[in-house]
Amino acid sequence: MTDLTSLTLAEARDALKAKKISALELTDAHLNAMEKAKALNAYVLDTPKHARAMAKASDTKLQKGEAGLLEGIPLGIKDLYATKGVRTTACSKILLNFVPEYESTVTSKLWRDGAVMLGKLNNDEFAMGSSNESSAFGPSVSPILPPNVSAAQAKAKLGNCNKGLLVPGGSSGGSAAAIAARLCLGATATDTGGSIRQPAAFTGTVGMKPTYGRCSRWGIVAFASSLDQDGPIAKTVRDTAIMLRSMAGHDPKDTTSVDRAVPDYEAAIGKSIKGMKIGIPKEYRVDGMSQEIDALWSKGAEWLKQAGAEIVEISLPHTHYALPAYYIVAPAEASSNLARYDGVRYGVRVPGKDIIDLYEKTRANGFGVEVRRRIMIGTYVLSAGYYDAYYVRAQKIRTLIKQDFEKAYDSGVDAVLTPATPSPAFGIGEKSGADPVEMYLNDIFTVTVNMAGLPGLAVPAGVSKEGLPLGLQLIGRPFDEEILFSLGEVIEQAAGRTKLPDAWWA
Amino acid sequence: MNAIVDSRTPDPKKFIKGATGDWEIIIGLEIHAQVTSKAKLFSGASAEYGGDPNAHVALVDAAMPGMLPVINEECVKQAIRSGLGLNAQINLRSVFDRKNYFYPDLPQGYQISQYKSPIVGEGKVIVDLPESGGQITVGIERLHLEQDAGKSLHDQSPTMSFVDLNRSGVALMEIVSKPDIRSSEEARAYVTKLRTILRYLGTCDGNMDEGSLRADVNVSVRRPGGAFGTRCEIKNVNSIRFMGQAIEYEARRQVGILEDGGTIDQETRLYDAAKGETRSMRTKEEAHDYRYFPDPDLLPLEFTQSYVDELKAHLPELPDAKKARFIADYGLTTYDASVLVGERDQADYFESVAQGRDGKLAANWVINELFGRLNKEGKDVTTSPVSSQQLGAIVDLISEGTISGKLAKDLFEIVWTEGGDPRAIVEARGMKQMTDTGAIEKAIDAVIAANPDKVEQAKAKPTMIGWFVGQVMKETGGKANPQAVNDLLKAKLGIQ
């Protein structure tokens, strides 16, 4: 039998159903791989006992023919998702000792459907970042070999400052790295400004950010409530479709979650896209866009055209303002959402001479640089005298961004095709320089989607001239994730699935 | 926010006499009224008062990571009903905002409140002034829904405060008045009236001891009719009496400062009931900047006019309407009607007594006999030993002339202490009024026969008849109908 970790989620599911493999074997194969991949730092907590117990339970169900949708499928869970009795930290020092007595709605659904939890995945602290470098556990390392670096050289660098190795992107860096390194068959992730799609693009994996309200946010550590949306990262478009079906659905505990039937997303895979109108927004052709990104984009359009879609140029005139508006709205909400981390009810407390001193020391010590920076900017833009000039203006621009998309969809466009990121993955430490804005530019193609609450799919479409994965992004109408799966499958088929790297780290 | 409009004409009776002239007190009130509901505003934990530490706390109330608020529809209804009871504008769309500040009893680091778009807008309350007489109208600026905070205990340890979140997230209605109040009496009457309205509606139990109703009092002084002065806010006053005292103290304090040539600092103050004074609460460097913004976890609160109309159609009769009806239907005086409608239970009791009977007589018995007696024993109508049926029977016995007013008081006392059916008691104990003229005549004849000298005197001095009445009543054991005695005596004594 081939290495079980190289199966796709769909293949594993079918093999389990056909009783060709057992859930325990499958889980053990992944636990073994995780053991050898510790230095990648994709997982911040392994839960082998949980995993084996869950796998055994799945085997019993499989035997009885009572298998759920994800029966026996080993998954990694982003450490932003509360897992009952299992440490949940958001990869922040302030929550390093936090063990919730509750389970997030989405993970509950996954377990309901028979999935197996392998462990908790690394991410940027409180999901704030685009490289996974702001994690309190240190960066997660991309399993993608940097250009002109041999497997042996890479291995030598691993754990040794990791300098010269690549970031997996962020904030769901651990999720993307774990998928690319075959350390799970599917991973949960969250996306506030691109945190599912950007790491997927950097690692040659597939990431789906659903429509705002499609998946419950209950039990997931909040970053920016009006932008946060959880979704899957997996090896293939089909795998993300399978996972989303389990993750999606109405939750009475989340007022912003939508009461709407969950379709069988997998059924959209392979559906004809003939006659579909695909919009190419001219404003995404940003200044200084690299030739290879531009070429990839054209190639993607060409593939869709060959499959019968019609390609039209569209205009999303406020695109340019999405990123700055995002960097007002997201920090503002974050500054308020993170006020609860005060060292009183949970988390790591730094004693103080009085309550204010305790707060200030706890938060200065517990939050990392990036989180503190965003809380500061968020506090500033909400403060008296600046609220209208910043926050209200940014929310108005958000309305304009959404209207841009609505106009495009009203004109008959079924989906929009854009690059996922302006560049392939960069090196660890490369962009942690003085200017935070440089890092923020990573999200330039993805934030608009969060600002407008739309679904977005990042799908691998090729490699850079240096051989690094590059992704394209498909943006759909609200709750039309299905069309993205159909289109994504076409691109995946045309581009050929990215070959996942050999385990140089093991 | 709306511009402040001075709605009142300065009334010299309400001025404070200062050393340099008269001053007028300007008062605006922010009332925090706990919504009557089983569960909290955004969680399924109990809103009940008390409980073991952190027992009435859901994960949402403790602001655990990833927890989200879901609004309690009953609290929304109660806010709308309260707004309707205050004759106020109901806003079909309102927004929940976050008020951000750090405090140990505020677990989220923000209070969910309504800032720019409250659920209820402007309204008005008509307030009777029991002491000085007359009536004022107090404008309502707004009513909004918000979360209560937890409680910290400071006396459990010399170095630590103990935080209990049982109150955290309980629904409050903040009811903000316009600065239309001009004296401590008006303020007390306004809060009393507001409390009455909310209790009628069943939207707040008004229990001030348990903090269900708390007042933040904004006080400033000015020269009569002049520009508004700088105000101070006295926080969290939890008794109507203390509120009156706090206003009196604070107004005089401000007049003192101004007359000495000083200026008032806008600040938050606390009323110290033991010392009878207000004192500054927070240091000035701690300037607040609440960074209000719409809560992104909650959608705007929207409902239809027909939803509001439906709630309106099912409102109970409110005190003003009830008072008007009592005056019109039962012929009560304004004063009696006001007293009776002060509490819905009292009004209901009265109506049950008055139904089909003489309203004035019923009011007299309810207010003077029953309330007087209840008051003395520290009881209220809901725990009255004399039921409205029993009191109604007593009123019947008086009206039909079966017992005299004096006997009725004895009867009331018997029913109060022993209970029982008043009519049966009258029967069994022979308390029936003598209406048989023959028997009364017999008694009169006996008195006349025994007192020939008095008969002569009475002929000259008709007021002597009172003495005869008394004698006859004594003769009949108080059972004779006084009117009949009077009439017969006049005839027999030949007095016109």
Place this chain on the structure above:
Amino acid sequence: MSVDQATVQRIARLARIAVTDEEVPHLQGELNAMLSFVEQLNSVNVEGVEPMTSVTPMAMKKRVDEVTDGNIAEIVTGNAPQTEDHYFLVPKVIE
């Protein structure tokens, strides 16, 4: 718009994050970089535009008024740094 050092300190205080004097200039630089980055928004005409309140338009669902939660003081206080008898403990707060 740009912030001065006093503003940096005021914001840090509002956010309850201790900041040393040495950190202030650096933070000031970062905040100003951010503010100049978002400055471009001033060139957008937003007249008559409603600010976004809910990105996915829908009616807010409500819970029924039932006690469905609570009596979990052990869980509520289980992660707390300092507790006694199910109370959270903090340094004495003086009003």
